[in-house]
Amino acid sequence: MSQPLSDQTIALVKATVPALEAHGLDIVHEMYSRMFQNPEIRDLFNQSHHGDAGSQPRALTGAILAYASNIENLGALAPAVERIAQKHVGLQILPEHYPYVGEALLGAIKAVLGDAATEEILEAWGEAYWFLANILIAREDRIYTEQKETTGGWNGWRDFRVDKVIRESSVISSFVLRPADGEPVMDHKPGQYLTFWFEIPGHPPVKRNYSISSAPNGEAYRISVKREPHGLASGWLHDEAKAGTNLKVAAPAGEFFLAEHTERPVVLLSGGVGLTPMVAMLEALVEADTDVPVHYIHGTHNCDTHAMRNHVRDLATKGRAVQVTDFHQTPLGDEVKGLDYDEAGIITDEWLVANTPVAEADYYICGPRPFLRHAVSTLSLAGIPSDRIHYEFFGPADELLAA
Numbered sequence: 001m002s003q004p005l006s007d008q009t010i011a012l013v014k015a016t017v018p019a020l021e022a023h024g025l026d027i028v029h030e031m032y033s034r035m036f037q038n039p040e041i042r043d044l045f046n047q048s049h050h051g052d053a054g055s056q057p058r059a060l061t062g063a064i065l066a067y068a069s070n071i072e073n074l075g076a077l078a079p080a081v082e083r084i085a086q087k088h089v090g091l092q093i094l095p096e097h098y099p100y101v102g103e104a105l106l107g108a109i110k111a112v113l114g115d116a117a118t119e120e121i122l123e124a125w126g127e128a129y130w131f132l133a134n135i136l137i138a139r140e141d142r143i144y145t146e147q148k149e150t151t152g153g154w155n156g157w158r159d160f161r162v163d164k165v166i167r168e169s170s171v172i173s174s175f176v177l178r179p180a181d182g183e184p185v186m187d188h189k190p191g192q193y194l195t196f197w198f199e200i201p202g203h204p205p206v207k208r209n210y211s212i213s214s215a216p217n218g219e220a221y222r223i224s225v226k227r228e229p230h231g232l233a234s235g236w237l238h239d240e241a242k243a244g245t246n247l248k249v250a251a252p253a254g255e256f257f258l259a260e261h262t263e264r265p266v267v268l269l270s271g272g273v274g275l276t277p278m279v280a281m282l283e284a285l286v287e288a289d290t291d292v293p294v295h296y297i298h299g300t301h302n303c304d305t306h307a308m309r310n311h312v313r314d315l316a317t318k319g320r321a322v323q324v325t326d327f328h329q330t331p332l333g334d335e336v337k338g339l340d341y342d343e344a345g346i347i348t349d350e351w352l353v354a355n356t357p358v359a360e361a362d363y364y365i366c367g368p369r370p371f372l373r374h375a376v377s378t379l380s381l382a383g384i385p386s387d388r389i390h391y392e393f394f395g396p397a398d399e400l401l402a403a
Contacts, residue, residue, distance in 0.1 A: 005071065005131055012124035013071045020068055023112050024061040030108035032057065041100050043205045044091055071128060081132075082255045085139040089147070090195035090209055090253040092156065093140070098133045105129060147251040152184035152218060157197055157248040162241050163220060168307035172273055173238055174213060174224040180246065187216035189257035190280040191364070191392065194221060197248040200236050208233040211276040211366075211392070212252065213308075215283035221252075224307060226273035256392035258284060258364065264388075265293040265357045269347070269375055271367030272300060277392060279308055281364060286319040294319060295356050299327040299347045299371070303340050325355070349378040358382050365391040 020027070036042040046056070063080070070076050106126055110117045147153045159180035166174040177194075179185055191211070198206040214222035227238045241247070258266075258281040266285065268278040275298050285294050296316070300306045309326065316322040328341040335341060343351070352375070356363075363384065365375050372391055379389050 003131075005128060009124040009127045010072050012121055013068050013128050016121060016125070017065065017068050019113055019116060020061075020065045024065055025057060027105075027108045027112045028057045028061045028064070030111050031060075031104045034104040034107055035100060038100060039204070041097065044093060044097065044207070046207060067128070067132065074132075079255075081135060081139065085136050085143060086253045086255045087209075088136065088140050089143045090193065090250050091207055092195075092250055095137050095141075098137065102126065102129045102133065143253070147186065150186045153186035154251055157250060160221075160247050160249045162243055162245040162247065164243055165241065168224055170304040172224055172226045172305075172307040174222050174308075175237065175241060176220055176222045177247065177249065178220045184218050185221065186251060187218060188212050188221070188252035188280075189254075189260075190215055190284040191257035191277040192252040192254040193277075194223060194252055195250040196233070197250075198233050198236060199248075200232060203232065206233050209254075211254075211280070213276040213279045215280055215287055221249075224273070224276045224279070254392070256364075256366075256390060259362065262288075262290055262292050262362070265295070265361040267295045267297065267356045267361045267363045269297045269352075269363060269365045269367075270299070271347075271371035272305075273307070274365075274367030274371070274392075275307060277366050278364065279312065282312065282315050282319075282322070286315050286322065289320060291320050293357065293361075294322045295361070296322060296324045297327070297347060297352075297356070298325075299329065299367075301330055302328050302332045303335055304332065306341075347375075349374075352378060353382050358384055362388050363390065365389070 032045075036045075066080075067077065106122055106129070109125060110122060113121075144155055148155050160177040161180050163176040163178045166176070168174050193209045193211045195207060195209050198208065200206055210223040210225055212221050213224040214220075225234050225237050228234045256277065262285065266281075268281055270278045278296065278298070282294065282296055296312060298306075298312075303309075306326065306328070312324055316324045325343065326341045327343045327345065327347050328335065329344075329346055331337075331341060331344055337344065358379070363375075363379055365372060367375070376389055376391060380386070
């Protein structure tokens with residue numbers, strides 16, 4: 001267990017907050033520049049999130065500032081620590097990687113702040129870094145152990161083969177994956193994701209997370225992937241992956257998942273390809289024969305982009321209390337309301353509050369960042385406590401050390 005931070009360290013780290021507010025992004029860019037000189041460390045990161053226009057540098061800048069601002073109240077960062085640990089496990093980050101990050105962080109602080117980064121300041125940030133790093137290392141070790149000891153579980157990268165490819169819409173295809181060794185796979189928690197290691201000709205190794213879109217069955221996983229504009233990994237999957245293609249896969253991870261025991265109504269709210277973990281949750285709820293009301297609400301552009309619609313409708317007929325509402329933002333000319341979709345336009349605040357059990361439901365939300373922000377804000381303003389609002393977003397985590 002990490003030793004508590006000294007009062008002097010806490011005071012010195014908090015004293016750097018104004019400098020971080022002014023120069024944090026420069027520090028982060030310098031930090032990544034230093035880390036990426038090592039190919040092993042560079043390959044741990046999703047390169048599409050980096051660079052001047054990338055979202056990860058901005059996210060990490062905010063995370064470092066949040067850590068410094070809350071250094072004496074780290075309990076406030078507990079959910080963020082769990083999210084980071086889960087992502088690290090998916091990416092196969094190990095204790096031996098942490099010194100590289102710490103060295104790069106301290107070197108970047110010194111390079112950007114110059115003489116203002118005194119030896120005292122650097123020592124304080126070194127202590128603060130390792131305090132958090134040791135917490136993460138301990139939590140990640142427990143997750144790795146749980147994965148290894150679970151029936152069908154594994155550590156590291158396991159070979160899977162594509163069993164079948166299913167075209168779900170004009171932009172989304174599903175890939176059913178079975179382990180190459182023919183052995184069982186561990187049961188995931190509905191909502192979790194798999195991390196993939198892609199070796200695409202002409203590119204460094206590529207890592208991506210894709211939500212599992214099926215309930216656990218002990219035999220296979222299904223992912224449903226949207227072809228992203230200029231998306232290296234998603235484009236390769238859509239163009240090259242077919243039955244028999246081998247893929248390297250890490251064990252399921254992620255802190256966003258359906259509660260094991262559902263006693264309150266459940267609202268599954270998604271936008272676009274954010275439906276993938278929701279379909280896994282819906283399958284699990286139907287298979288469990290739950291009698292709690294389930295509201296599945298999904299928004300997409302039109303019939304062409306609407307994935308898994310028939311599958312969801314079939315699940316609804318099997319469930320005891322499942323209600324499905326589909327929104328098409330811009331229905332095509334030949335679409336029929338009540339047949340191809342339920343509501344035209346976007347999912348509005350007023351509709352969501354009026355048509356879901358806000359007084360008692362658990363809300364699970366996934367979708368593009370603007371969709372997520374709006375939904376979470378709407379529900380919070382409606383008085384729903386934060387412990388009943390669960391969400392997953394795309395892109396990098398907005399926390400310290402998230403890769």
